[in-house]
Amino acid sequence: MSPTTHTLESCRALDAADALAPLKAQFSLPQGVIYLDGNSLGAQPRAAAARVAEVVQQEWGQDLITAWNKAGWIDLPQRLGDQFAPWIGAGTGQVAFTDTTSINLYKVLTAAARLAQAEHPGRTRVLSERSNFPTDLYIAQSVCQAHGLELVLLEPEDITAQLRDDVAILMLTHVNYRTGAMHDMAALTAQAHAQGIVCVWDLCHSAGAVPVDLLGANADYAVGCSYKYLNGGPGAPAFVWVHPRLTDRFWQPLSGWFGHAAPFEFTPDYRPAAGIQRYLCGTQPILSLSALQCGLDVFTASEALGGMAALRAKSLALTDLFIALVEQRCAGHGIGLATPREHARRGSQVCLTRAEGLGVDGQGSGAYAIVQALIARGVIGDFRKGDGTGRHLDILRFGFTPLYVGFADVWHAVEHLRDVLASGEWQQPEFNHVNAVT
Template sequence: MTDFAATRRAFHLPQGITYLDGNSLGPMPIAARDRVARMMTEEWSEMLIGGWNRAGWYVQPRKVGDRIARLIGAGPGQVVMGDTLTIKVFQAVSAALRLRPGRRVILSDSGNFPSDLYVAEGLARAVGAELRVVAPDEVEAAIAPDLAVLMLTEVDYRTGRRHDMAALTARAHDAGALTVWDLAHSAGAVDVDLTGADADFAVGCTYKYLNGGPGAPAFIWTHPRHADAAQPVLQGWMGHDAPFAFDMDYRPASGVERMRVGTPPVIALTALDAALDVWDGVALPDLRARSVDLTEAFIAGVEAECPDLVLNSPRDPGKRGSQVGFRHPQGYAIMQALIAEGVVGDFRAPDVLRFGFAPLYNHADDVARAVGTLARILHKGTWKNDMFHRKAAVT
């Protein structure tokens, strides 16, 4: 049985704050501060460039990738870290396209994160392919014999709607296509099983539910059946079979190592590695059960106390990730008033108040405080204050 009281103590949670925005940026694991300080004073300061060998900086992307693999249903040696999620999306989709020569269609949905769609649109334009975008509930019907790549985010960033990864992957395979899954709102939040779903490629970020810190590096997974055949368009020095031979011609490394691009972000990977320590005693079925309990209690409380808000997430927890959205025409101002009261969620245009529930550190008291504070703000109309309507650069 997972000790969630212990995992909560592993985080620095500012006094007086109820934090329900871990689906945007996870809080700081206490161990990360000390681990990064030790890396800088004992490794960078004293070893200088020798840290690449002596401190193991060069192999960090593989070692940290192995730790994430357990959380997404992957095996050792199948996940590698580095770069941003956008770059990893580009690598995965471009590699999948090249594995399906003669097919030129990429299918996605309108609930996908815009950055993923931007990448697919640009890639399609560059190689003469076509990006088709349909509504989330129309994806299965849109899988056709001309499809090359199905590119989806498993959990919708606005609504929390969760695609059936196994069913859609099977449908894509029946049509002869490959799948690319974005786990940005899944890894660390739900019970992902890439191997069980027989997916082809997956990518994800680590600064949300994995708590790696702002700008933490992304990860990419390649199914072993594709690992030595995948040819990403973006080929970098660290993905070469022999980087320090300095060959003029690119020769891909074996397996997922070929998905490395540039120099590893050592400081960020050190913080992420410390953050992953929290997961060592966590059972994913326990995580999922606690997530369902928290989100169900929050939905019930808000609907009972805040009738002006409209649920924007699936009511069935089996079709929902670990976040809940409610809609209101003045959603931005209401969220700013809520944050001013110490309950931190976020806003997504045009009208969604979004709340992320991270079982590692959120508990029932957080739900009760969030519901009570939200109800008071709506009852008193405090959100009408002009200062809550001034939009900041980041919402």
């Protein structure tokens, strides 16, 4: 932790010196809002409105069925995949944007199960993290049930000791949604491979947020979300990646026509396409895919300003600053830190904790109410409930997207948090009615 004393002026100086600052103009953000929830729903790229209008009015409205070829809808999942591939250390032809993270995880986890059972038929254990994002665990339960496998949930510090030769698959989310803690993908993959374990990575909270090098790490399968850090729009299609040494070894069970080698020959037998195309299934939502392209285009534009190295440096500077300011200015209010201080273990978010018993009248943690009071002030983060034990506390979660969050934003956000805590504003009844769904 830096001992530097930050001020609003020093934060403004950081913004003035920030080479990435011009990128903020590519986004449409509401006046008076400090948006620290891009890890849940990324902001709207300004180009999206015109692009989607063009798709609706010209391509759909005027070109109609011919737009599948004329406007290139037919291979949009793969073209967007190729555009984004370098940002996760993948090659051309290896990535497709399609369906949802949950569905893509079902595809790759089934392929991984088939691979594991082909290579090491006796193994039945699938390892994951207890605080992995729940949909990953739900999908894994389904795949395990179908393949006679057992899902074993571990705390993060217990994972390496369990990477033994009785494990079929290791399924992890690279950056944890509750803590912002990042796994060492290369080290864990190497350790798992040394034991013959297949590795599946969920990049929902890391794609576009931190450097990812799937080929460098020699990962096996990966999936991820496009509506968080990629700013693809609400529910925009997710991505799927398979290492080229594995792509053609199996095919996934959602064997729809878009994954067929010749979908428009309309033959009755499924024959999977070569490459990542076999991970496609049905017809994709073109309006949503088209908006997503505008999100990816901002990343492409950022390359001239330093690309991922610059984004990562700014992200760490933002999260360092937030942590330092919270500790300097919000002390004495029961706020803790769930996110690792070590840069190599930190994603692009900071998760604060608050213990049970600190809420109004000693009920609950008060974390939900604090987040609501901040939202009412225009500082948008989110709340993630703990499990009621000391192990997983209630979380106040703040995402720092270097594309559109600045250093003065961090200053003001912490000042609001300080005011909310110091004034007791969060104790107002209006902030203590739990009815949020996201």
